[in-house]
Amino acid sequence: MTTIIDYADKVWTGEADTAAYHRGDLRKDGLHPVGDGVYMWPAFGNVYVFPTSAGIVLYDTGDRRTAGELHTATRQMSEQPVAAAVYSHGHIDHVFGMGPFDSEAEHRGWARPTVIAHEAVVDRFNRYRQTRGYNAVINQRQFQAPTLQWPSEYRYPDCTFSDRTTVDLGELRMELHHARGETDDAAIAWIPDRGILCCGDFFIWASPNAGNPQKVQRYAHEWAQTLRWMAGLGAEILLPGHGLPIVGVDRIRTTLSDAAQLLETLHCQTLQMMNAGASLDEIVHTVSVPDELLHKPYLQPSYDEPEFVVRNIWRRYGGWYDGNPANLKAARRDELARELAEISGGAERLADHARDLLARGEHRLAGHFAQMATDAEPNNPIAHQVRADVFTRLERDAPSTMAKGVYAWAVAESRAALEGTTRTTELRAMTTGRTQWAF
Known part of the structure; x- marks a missing residue:
């Protein structure tokens, strides 16, 4: 039987596409083993399940639509309580799977799972509550989902950190590192003794989502720096927030370095032109990315586009005035x-x-x-x-x-x-x- 790792290998080489993953076909098989003591729930926002002798640890929790399925799949693997869950960041496709586990804990007399996140997740949830109507409108438009309603209630973290912290549970030691990229509230999980790197949305099997035209500021330069740091860790298994696992030190280093190069070239060209006094219009229609990068199976502009990243870099450094009086x-x-x-x-x-x-x-x-x-x-x-x-x-x-x-x-x-x-x-x-x- 073809494993999810075999499938991922074919996608990385271009022999297969990601259609089965995006359709949700892989979820019918429940949790997928992807490494030493870690399982994958391949939802729209992936969930990674780490069983330990002291309880289960989740890295991300998925969205509301699949929360019940995640709970069922986890229970088919183990009856242990969920002791802790880590949010990779506060986007709603990563933080809405805790409901069934919280209810289960209350019903069975267990301690409620401890949710851990970067401290800026709290500010994000507060902002989401203040801008619920606006977020509904822009996401209806972005995803062509006219009936979408933005949530008003959130499962806030129980513990937060600012720069780095460690989760020690049973035999699992997970190092959490904060970085800015798609969001300002990311928590990357590095498990050195197993060579496992959970990178959240720093890698999504597409051109980096650093330019979304309807969302708040993204951080292309810091994103590239973080990709370079991750590429140097020597990880043996890369577990992304969206898309399939990548296995092998060299392959992971290549993947992350290519993504970093894409962002670096956009950032460098944009700043050079800004420093020379160019207008936004001139920059948007001049800056480009080498074709060989965009043709990689894992960097194609299927979700975001480099042109939008350029606009976000301008917004970061140049404000909203576009150079046209x-x-x-x-x-x-x-x-x-x-x-x-x-x-x-x-x-x-x-x-x-x-x-x-x-x-x-x-x-x-x-x-x-x-x-x-x-x-x-x-x-x-x-x-x-x-x-x-x-x-x-x-x-x-x-x-x-x-x-x-x-x-x-x-x-x-x-x-x-x-x-x-x-x-x-x-x-x-x-x-x-x-x-x-x-x-």
Whole structure:
């Protein structure tokens, strides 16, 4: 029988793809042994289970959808209590699996599991509660999940740390290290005596998620530094927050070093151009990544894109002003669109030009004119039909989940305007049969 390690080997070499993993096919087999005393629950956000003589330790806990399945799979492996759980960071696909274990502990008279996390996880949960509506909207759009509701209650950690700490339970000694990358609250777990490295979302089998256009600041430079540090540990098993395990010191070093190089080249080029006085527009359309990196099976821009990382680096160092003085105190978008429509002959002329640009393969330009047409005349059916056509093409051609989500949302808005329905209804129809992500 093919093991998850065999499958992972074929994915790393490009002989297989990750479709079975992303469909959730692997969960039907329960927990998968992946190393010395560690099992993997291959959920959207992976969970790693460490049985010890003093109880079970979890690294990450998954999301709400699979919490019950995780509990069942863990109980099929062992009846020991869960003594502790570590959050790799506070994203909701990693921190919502504790409910069944907490309830079980209360029902059976066990001590409640101790949840350990970096101290910034507390601030994240507090922020999530303050921005629940906003997080619902941006994640509905990002994942094309129109019925998604952002949670209001969280399982807060019982113990937090600032820089590093150690979890000692039974024969397990797990070193936790804080670093900033996709988030500011990450906890990397290194188990030296077993050569096991749990890296959370520092590696996700895709181009690093350091540029998400709808989320808070990411830290490309620190992320690259952390990848270099991890590459030098000599780990024998790399257990990522998303995707499959990687086995072998050389392979792990190569994987992490390649990811670091990708971020380093983006960071270096962006800062060089910023220091030379370039505008954001110039930088976004100039900075690039070597093709050989993006063609690696584990670095393809399927979730985030290097272009978005460049924008996040700019935001980190340069603020929100993009170098265009007209944008410093910009006019309302609809006012600008109406003026352009007036001098060009109306919104339908803008829409016609968007259609011509689309036919010529100038898809980005077409997007601008299609959007301006509906901004100028929000109830114009011709403008909305062209807008739907343009952003349908942009969604089809986009490599990343981030871009596809934004473009699909625009298509749904225009189709809803044409049909007199709501955006939620239209999106529900569009996403039937698609994978619905966790956040």
